[in-house]
Amino acid sequence: MEKIIYLDNAATTRTAPEVLDAMIPYFTEKYGNPSTVYSIGSQNKDVITKQREIIAEALGAQSNEIYFTAGGSESDNWVLKATADAYAGKGNHIITTKIEHHAILHSCEYLEKKGIEVTYVGVDENGVVDLEELKAAIRPTTILISVMFANNEIGTIQPIREIGEIAHEHGILFHTDAVQAFGQVPINVDEYHIDMLSASGHKFNGPKGIGFAYIRKGVKIRSFIHGGAQERKRRAGTENVPGIVGIGTAAARAMRTMKERTDKEIELRDYLIERVMNEIPYTKLNGHREKRLPNNANFCFRFVEGESLLIMLDMKGICGSSGSACTSGSLDPSHVLLAIGLPHEIAHGSLRLTLGEDTTKEDIDYVVDCLKKIVADLRAMSPLYEDFVRKQNR
Numbered sequence: 001m002e003k004i005i006y007l008d009n010a011a012t013t014r015t016a017p018e019v020l021d022a023m024i025p026y027f028t029e030k031y032g033n034p035s036t037v038y039s040i041g042s043q044n045k046d047v048i049t050k051q052r053e054i055i056a057e058a059l060g061a062q063s064n065e066i067y068f069t070a071g072g073s074e075s076d077n078w079v080l081k082a083t084a085d086a087y088a089g090k091g092n093h094i095i096t097t098k099i100e101h102h103a104i105l106h107s108c109e110y111l112e113k114k115g116i117e118v119t120y121v122g123v124d125e126n127g128v129v130d131l132e133e134l135k136a137a138i139r140p141t142t143i144l145i146s147v148m149f150a151n152n153e154i155g156t157i158q159p160i161r162e163i164g165e166i167a168h169e170h171g172i173l174f175h176t177d178a179v180q181a182f183g184q185v186p187i188n189v190d191e192y193h194i195d196m197l198s199a200s201g202h203k204f205n206g207p208k209g210i211g212f213a214y215i216r217k218g219v220k221i222r223s224f225i226h227g228g229a230q231e232r233k234r235r236a237g238t239e240n241v242p243g244i245v246g247i248g249t250a251a252a253r254a255m256r257t258m259k260e261r262t263d264k265e266i267e268l269r270d271y272l273i274e275r276v277m278n279e280i281p282y283t284k285l286n287g288h289r290e291k292r293l294p295n296n297a298n299f300c301f302r303f304v305e306g307e308s309l310l311i312m313l314d315m316k317g318i319c320g321s322s323g324s325a326c327t328s329g330s331l332d333p334s335h336v337l338l339a340i341g342l343p344h345e346i347a348h349g350s351l352r353l354t355l356g357e358d359t360t361k362e363d364i365d366y367v368v369d370c371l372k373k374i375v376a377d378l379r380a381m382s383p384l385y386e387d388f389v390r391k392q393n394r
């Protein structure tokens with residue numbers, strides 16, 4: 001097949017060659033266990049500390065507040081479950097939103113079965129959390145507010161500083177799932193009043209299977225994986241040294257390239273949105289027009305089903321994603337699109353395109369040209385569309 005145009009960087013990103021190069025020696029020569037006495041092992045302790053410092057610096061945190069995990073899902077699970085456990089004496093209520101990643105939502109559902117009460121705050125039509133509803137949800141028993149920094153489907157960036165302020169005014173801990181935001185927007189944990197934060201290496205050109213949790217000093221946190229004394233006795237298991245070197249290198253790189261990379265992505269994203277909205281009728285842009293991730297575009301095409309669109313794009317070498325996941329033969333529309341108020345039939349026709357650092361204007365032009373034709377072809381086969389056109393012409 002011809003060139004692949006990869007526009008699914010919210011799902012995962014390519015590991016940068018610089019990152020891979022930095023990792024390789026830790027598989028081949030420097031493979032020692034950091035907890036040993038001999039130098040090829042114990043040297044790796046300093047290597048890990050160095051990576052922790054790089055990540056802490058990126059967030060304006062202290063290095064002993066960074067804990068390496070196996071990724072975003074683990075960090076989210078850990079923070080929610082361990083906070084519910086450690087603060088059980090204070091209360092049993094957690095506030096989150098309707099548009100979180102499933103790593104948060106399903107952890108909350110699990111906690112609800114254990115007697116934790118969870119309030120799922122709604123969002124407006126752009127996917128922005130309703131701050132009044134959030135404030136009204138606070139109870140004396142609220143121990144944690146968890147709101148994602150930016151949404152993985154529609155790209156909307158939340159008013160994190162305001163939410164952090166609200167949490168701290170009420171003496172409530174604040175966690176943010178920053179898996180999509182880290183490396184794309186500047187984050188400072190003090191400025192934004194963040195107590196805990198989740199991130200994942202493979203979402204910012206690092207390797208898969210490594211992530212971190214930022215946990216502010218003083219927050220009571222229980223260990224999630226029991227065993228050895230690694231990660232300040234909070235997360236046992238021989239350190240994933242190559243992964244840690246990978247995520248540290250990727251974080252340093254993401255910080256170094258952020259301005260230039262995201263300026264370029266914003267320009268291309270806006271060009272993509274403009275062309276699609278101007279050239280394909282009956283299309284809606286999902287998510288906030290400005291307060292969105294630099295690389296995210298998400299559309300609904302009326303009378304078009306998301307899965308068919310993805311298959312036809314794949315035949316053109318284009319990788320995108322749809323909010324609708326095909327589960328057990330029935331199509332479930334995305335919980336995020338339903339939360340922003342889209343009716344089921346429209347929520348089915350969504351397409352998420354997430355740009356990467358290598359995306360070019362030629363790529364965007366090719367994608368829009370293909371998309372125009374595919375949407376027109378799919379509509380031509382749609383009885384609903386035929387019906388709609390007939391009514392319009394009457």
Ligand SMILES: *Cc1c(COP(=O)(O)O)cnc(C)c1O
Pocket residue numbers: 010011070071072073074076101103148150151152177178179180200201202203209211
């Ligand atoms: C990808 C993602 C996760 C899960 O991260 P993994 O490292 O794949 O476990 C969690 N939250 C958000 C917002 C994500 O985009």
